[in-house]
Amino acid sequence: MRDNAKGGALTEVTFYILLALHRPRHGYAVMQFVEERTAGRLILGAGTLYGALNALQEKGWIAPVGADAGRKKEFAVTPLGREMAARELARLKELANTAEEILKEARNGEAIPLLLDAAGDPGPVAG
Amino acid sequence: MEKRYRYFWTLLGIQARWLDKMSDRGLRLVRTEKLLYEFEPCAPGEYRYCVEFVAHLSRDKAEDYGRFLEDCGYRVWFKNANLDWNVGKVEVRPWAEPGGRLASNATTYNRELLIVEKKNDGKPFQLHSSNEDKARYYRAQRRPALFLFVIMAPLAVVLRSWPAGIFAVLALAMLLRCQLALAKLKRQGSLTE
Structure with a gap:
């Protein structure tokens, strides 16, 4: 999983798994959580989820919970995993705010983009 | 049964x-x-x-x-x-x-x-859903195919052995299949998500 932990950017799969594991869940429940919360846009294959859970365990962001008595292994997010999820949320909020500001300025004609078509001629100008 | x-x-x-x-x-x-x-x-x-x-x-x-x-x-x-x-x-x-x-x-x-x-729930059955995971899986299959080809191809030529030749061809086919799948994933441009 290529999460950019230093810069705070997580993959969508990682972020959803961390969110799902804010409550202890086993693999199948994580798959269901992601599918339901994204209305079927993001469907996790069991093989992909297995690799992701192992990678997150190695990073210390999630950990198995409960005794091994039951067959189904459950996982939950660790304090470090919670912190990573919170950082990602802050990053996404910042991104959303920036995008909103710029799009609003563009709508109000404060920023006039210069659009060039394939021939290099200016296209229609917004505002 | x-x-x-x-x-x-x-x-x-x-x-x-x-x-x-x-x-x-x-x-x-x-x-x-x-x-x-x-x-x-x-x-x-x-x-x-x-x-x-x-x-x-x-x-x-x-x-x-x-x-x-x-x-x-x-x-x-x-x-x-x-x-x-x-x-x-x-x-x-x-x-x-x-x-x-x-x-x-x-x-x-x-x-x-x-x-x-x-x-069967009507949805395609895929164990690997993300491009990065698919790429990792294809690479895991490509390694043994490459190994088999590197061993069998020289044996087939040097010993003029048909069985070694057949294995080399099969390994090459597997290698190409993995390589094409990886190239397709790369073209999709989302190996790093």
């Missing part, structure tokens, strides 16, 4: 499609051995199958993966890709992960594949 005898080597997709076809005919897999597949009646198309390459994993990892898939509600069977009846065989697999590089009958030798069955 119906029995069929087939051998698919590492042609994973072909084996899965054959099992899907058997399910469409109302036959569900219940047991498998080297060449044997045993089926019981089911509703036509009730189950779907995936065949997964796990020869690069250590025994513990392969078994843990199998248990995880069972926890996800699937049925799994370990399956041989080799056709070797030797007892006490040890195979060196430099292309495997640490822990799987010496495969024996007690570990993953003759247990190179996992057949995975799920109830």
